Amino acid sequence: MAPGCRTESSIAGLRDGPFDYTTRMHIRNSAAFLLSGVFVASLCCSQLAYGDSAPCDLLTQNQVSTIVGASVGAGSPIANTGCSWKTTGATRVVVSVSMQSDKMFAGAKSSPAMPQETRTPVSGVGDDAIFSGVPNFSSLWVRTGTKFLLVRIYGVSVSEAQTKLTTLAKDALSKL
16 A cells, blocks of 8 residues: 555544544533533523613603603513613603613713714713713613613603603612
């Protein structure tokens, strides 16, 4: 046989590798089980990263209605990290509250301001907060400890939004 050529039995040995078929299947099944467990744990435990309260429990329908100045419907979950309330009358206002990551908060603070955007730090809300508003859409990003809250309001002027968002954020933070 020529140097460097392999026999059929040596090729079969390479194909089987150092483990037999049963061992390889056990490793594959164990890896699949482990990855599935990590995935399920990340889904189930994502709420733990944000606190003991579900986002729709952070504000009541009555609190949102009072602050907005119009009747809102019950909170509607946004995935497992947020909740929104919409006015029920002719005036269209939407309020949302969601838990965010430290990266999203840092991005909101460091990104360049958009045209017509009002951006200002807000004191007295959490450990760090920044307000950002454009016509009919405003946000208040808040850090308290290692938790990050985003409260938004749609359909309200920028001049009204900061006060409303600050009150909503303080109410929500009291339940984290």
